Amino acid sequence: MHRIAAAAVLACALAAPAAAPAESFSATVAAGHPPVFRWVRMIDEVFEPKVQEALEGTEHSITFSNQFGGAIAGVGEELEAIEVGLAEIGTCQALFDPAKLAVQNVTYYTPFVSDDVRQVATLMHQLHQQEPAMTRAYEDNGVVYLGAPIGIDDYMLMTNFPVESLDDLEGRKIAAPGAAINWLSGTGAVGVSGNLTTYYNELKTGVYDGVIVFASAALPGKLFEVAPYITRFGLGAQFAGALCANEGWYEGLPQEVKDALHEGADAAMTWYHDELEAAVETAFQKMEEAGATITDASPEMRREWAAGMDNAAKEWAEGLDAQGRPGTEILSAYMEAMREAGAEPLRDWDRE
Structure with a gap:
């Protein structure tokens, strides 16, 4: 700064001060x-x-x-x-x-x-x-x-261990960026704040066992080398x-x-x-060719993860409201717009 x-x-x-319209800027x-x-x-x-x-x-x-x-x-x-x-x-x-x-x-x-x-x-x-x-x-x-x-394309889970149920996350250290660390609430995992610049080395040295990341960054970051188990939960595009x-x-x-x-x-x-969109398709193909195991979480696993989470959205919105900023207004507007566009949220964060 x-x-x-x-x-x-x-x-x-x-x-x-802004002058009269000029020809060159x-x-x-x-x-x-x-x-x-x-x-x-x-x-x-x-x-x-x-x-x-x-x-x-x-x-x-x-x-x-x-x-x-x-x-x-x-x-x-x-x-x-x-x-x-x-x-x-x-x-x-x-x-x-x-x-x-x-x-x-x-x-x-x-x-x-x-x-x-x-x-x-x-x-x-x-x-x-x-x-x-x-x-x-x-x-x-x-x-x-x-x-x-x-x-940002759909976030997924990349780990150095297979994930066959949410129980497999119990006690595991999982890194996530910014507000996405809230997504780990209720999973039993230990959330760690992280970002793309450190993911590879931290996974390699065992600082954490997995990361929440997106495919278009996972491929160039070679995260599949240190976290070869990819589980697509549909955590969401951003x-x-x-x-x-x-x-x-x-x-x-x-x-x-x-x-x-x-x-x-x-x-x-x-x-x-x-x-x-082209990069995401290529990323999954190349990571699989490099030996990564790619699995789509079952609907039951996805619902279980979503249902177990804290409603951080409501807390976030109400916190902004208290500051005089339109948190609840924007949360409702976004969720309504997404539903009208055909999205099917696993939880209606604005209506709980």
């Missing part, structure tokens, strides 16, 4: 993750070219300067960097910035709702467009939601973040440029999920 704080003074000094684009990640690749491979294409024939142009891999903001620091003007555009990572983008983490508090990543991302995008309570979190932090939701822009900079743009940014974000959203 110190890099942002130190540079914020310079950024503020250089900032100027520039934007620094920040991402804490390196460009090997699909949600970063979509920026320079799809978003930016589509914005340029949309501006063809207009009087306007825009030049992008990409600062990826923590060059000006680490993972979870992007929103603040955009807010203070170090970058005009970037990935606002809700999963890694739960304090500022709390309501955006609604999917991580509602497992067993849908394993369809495109469905989850599309519904979250629609909520951002239709629910003022959803975009209020961005407005409160001086940024604007552009789109290009970052969907929303992890999106592209956002500095509010002052955005509001100073001509409408044609604003429209181009959103058009670029729409194109990036489609490309990202096309790529992701």
Whole structure:
């Protein structure tokens, strides 16, 4: 955080009130993750070219300067960097910035709702467009939601032991990211906070016995080498973040440029999920070829896991309500939207 704080003074000094519409604009684009990640690749491979294409024939142009891999903001620091003007555009990572983008983490508090990543991302995008309570979190932090939701494919369990029933999880140390650690309540497993950067080594050295992870990351992370038992429980696809822009900079743009940014974000959203779905299919195939044992949990096991969980969603929502934030409102809106879209949640987290 110190890099942002130190540079914020310079950024503020250089900032100027929005001028009359100009022909040429520039934007620094920040991402804490390196460009090997699909949600970063979509920026320079799809978003930016589509914005340029949309501006063809207009009087306007825009030049992008990409600062990826923590060059000006680490993972979870992007929103603040955009807010203070170090970058005009970037990935606002809700999963890694739960304090500022709390309501955006609604999917991580509602497992067993849908394993369809495109469905989850599309519904979250629609909520951002239709629910003022959803975009209020961005407005409160001086940024604007552009789109290009970052969907995460269905989470599963990878272990160094076979899982034939939930009893097999008793006393086992299982790592999970962020709010997903709540999913382990009632299973008998010991939840450990973890992330992709440490999973392989921690599994290899026996710090924990398994991880909750998604296939598109498990393959490149070679987790099947140290946790070869893959059990697909349908824990659910997730929303992890999106592209956002500095509010002052955005509001100073001509409408044609604003429209181009959103058009670029729409194109990036489609490309990202096309790529992701293909990657998931390939991941399971290659992990199985490498010797992983892939099992689909029985409906009975899935229901048992879901039924035994604490309703962390209600606690989360009520906690936000107490802070004056629309937790219950967003929880209800998300669950209703998912049910209307055809999802069949194993538990109606909002109605209990």
